[in-house]
Amino acid sequence: MNEAALLQVHGLSVRFGGITALDGVSFSVARGSICGIIGPNGAGKTTSFNCLSGLIVPQEGRIELDGRSLLGCPPHEMVARGIGRTFQNVALFPTLTVLENVLVGSYSTTRAGVVPSILNLRGVRTEEAATRETAQALMARFGLSGYAQVRAAELPFGVQKRIELARAMATRPKVLLLDEPAAGLTHAELETLSDMIVRIRDEMDTTILLIEHNVPLVMRLCDWIVAMDFGRKIAEGLPEAVRRDPEVIRAYLGAEHAA
């Protein structure tokens, strides 16, 4: 395994009955990088993310963060170990306010947790104040301060995506997994989101792994790209090299376009 990498996946295999969703997939994500996973529908991208966030336990393979095995950890333990995540279709608590949604992320890292904080028990109040301060700072960073008391469901999709980002960052991840961050966004929202992703990496000391169908965006944003098809890694490397890779061209455009 690669000693310089923050996150390492080795020989990951997942089968659903007769379907092989992942077939011995290995890749590394360098600390401080933005790494993209691309591939056609059904390539195994989401299944990889589900393994990395503890939603699926692979039948074979290893996952290591900072040299520690994460295999078999349930989702809350993955978060505690430093894996944050956003979802393809935005998974907020629709009836909670923006502040409350971000606080849910923060509580996952406090010693007291959500129930004692809600009950306002003695001894958790100092931690509670610090948690609220962090949530407010995150809302400011992601342009959400003006919406603090607005219910998440009432806000446009582009704003909801930013709330999800703020909530994921409230868990203080070492690695942030972004599942199709650009999906459903307008051109202007996309520009804002791209800037935010770069700033998360540069200013918040967080490594980013993203799945994205918007290939021009991936090429622009990522330092390293892993390309998948039919549950296998078909290429990895610098964006320019992956863009020109015959296997990648074949997977996206069909055999007649490959050199």
Ligand SMILES: Nc1ncnc2c1ncn2[C@@H]1O[C@H](COP(=O)(O)OP(=O)(O)OP(=O)(O)O)[C@@H](O)[C@H]1O
């Ligand atoms: N829970 C499941 N049960 C059965 N098959 C599944 C399950 N989850 C995924 N699959 C199958 O595993 C394969 C990989 O799916 P996956 O969702 O990981 O692909 P993907 O690259 O994320 O695709 P997309 O870009 O469409 O989201 C597909 O053939 C899919 O149908």
